[in-house]
Amino acid sequence: MIEKEEVKKVAENARINVTDEEAENLKEDFKSILQMFETLEDIDTEDTEPSFHPIDVESKTREDKPKETLKKEEVFQNTSNEEENNFKGPKVK
């Protein structure tokens, strides 16, 4: 049974702000959804390997050769927080 404080901690990890009321509502969501997840415990997976993909996926590598990169205008196309060819972020404490 998940508590409101734990919900708030998860939200913090996820970088999402929640009000007290939202945390209370989310607690109920968590409760019913996690309950739904619990039925998986009925299934015997003792000798089963997990599948992180549904088909076999192999790592492929490419040659270590430089390719065409984005133009500067393209790099900054989607932000106004740009200064002297850098992305601008908050100060670090």
Next chain:
Amino acid sequence: MKETEITDKEDFLQQLKEKNEKYQFMREINEPKEKEKSGKLANTAFVVKDAICTKNTTTSAGSKILQNYKPVFNATVVQKLKEEGATFYGKTNQDEFGFGTFNTNCAFETPKNPHDTDRVVGGSSGGAGAVVAALDQEIISIGESTGGSITNPAAYNGVIGITPTYGRVSRHGLVSYGNSLDKIGVLSKNIETAAKGLKVISGEDPQDQTTVSKEVPDYTDLEERTNLKAAIPKQYIELEGLEEGVENNFRDSVEKLEAKGITVEEVDMPLLSANYSVPAYYVLAMTEASTNLAKMSGIRYGLEKNPENYEDYNEYFSEVRTEGFGKEAKRRIMIGTYTRQAGYRDQYYIKAAKVRTKIIEEFKQVFEEYDVIISPSMPNIAPKISEARDMNPEEIYAMDTLTVGPNLAGMPMISIPNGKSEGMPTGLHIIGDHFEEKKILDTAYTYQQGEK
């Protein structure tokens, strides 16, 4: 491919705009300016789900957090379609990041079903399904499915939708929901178009390591096949909430297949029942989504704030994300964060990944004896928008029962219209083994022979 050819481009654009006024299936309409290349898809129109990157055309994945994002590149599938001369007409509306069953979680508009504007278009590729149904002109509509988001709107809108095998089509340029679950596919009116579109977009891509090197067969060489065996999982037919009209249409479809000489039998697939396949899917989907959406942080692209007002990166990230994500997105991100947390990871994420192995094994066992697996595509006709909004999350997740199993297993599937119920379309779902797209297309083609 005469039926996809647009003879009057001005007239087509006009129709697209008018229908969109009525049904709001488009996120953004593109008026083509450049001359297209010549190719297999010359004079064929295509539209693309919002989450698929289109160079310099807004790509928002249905989310406020990407409201003004304009990619600097085309997704591989878009590039491939353009290379064959297809003309790009814009982006279709979707549930935010793919999180939804009814397209009621879109930050921009909730599209209306062309068969009944009080009803939903399905989701998450809802706009992609509605546009095909609304237009008179045949087009290629590119959708994406994680847990059922192509065949769901195909069924609800009375059109064809094909979800290929995981790894058949490149995901390069797709805003990810679940990297082990996402598959790009095609919606259209006609099976020939679906086959042609799939052939063009399929194939290995060095920019997507999860694509396979397997050759792409000529899907357009559609053949009638009657020496087939089809299996119906009894868990699907016994599904709670399966509407009578939907079931009746399915039974009629079975009779039709049998009349053509196809053997149809019921099989037992316990892991496909709602209480196993739905949680197995949602644990993995939400876990993966929570990591994929970590990149939405207000830096470099997307919704942003003035960084000078913040003394802390985390405060900045949290404000942007809280404002930019919708309710369902937040819910899934948080649950997904929890299920992969230290202490819970084994119980939820690893467990679900093991159950996935077992579900795949269950499918493989059935495919040893049967060619295809069939069922209704959705348990109901498209619900009314007001009803859909009243459902609680678990009720909505359960609606995906018929599609989450094959999606989790990465199997290819197609939904074709198989009649109406209360005036609304229903769909027949045909699922194949990995990389058997040709077989399910041929089965669908066979089913349709002699119609009208």
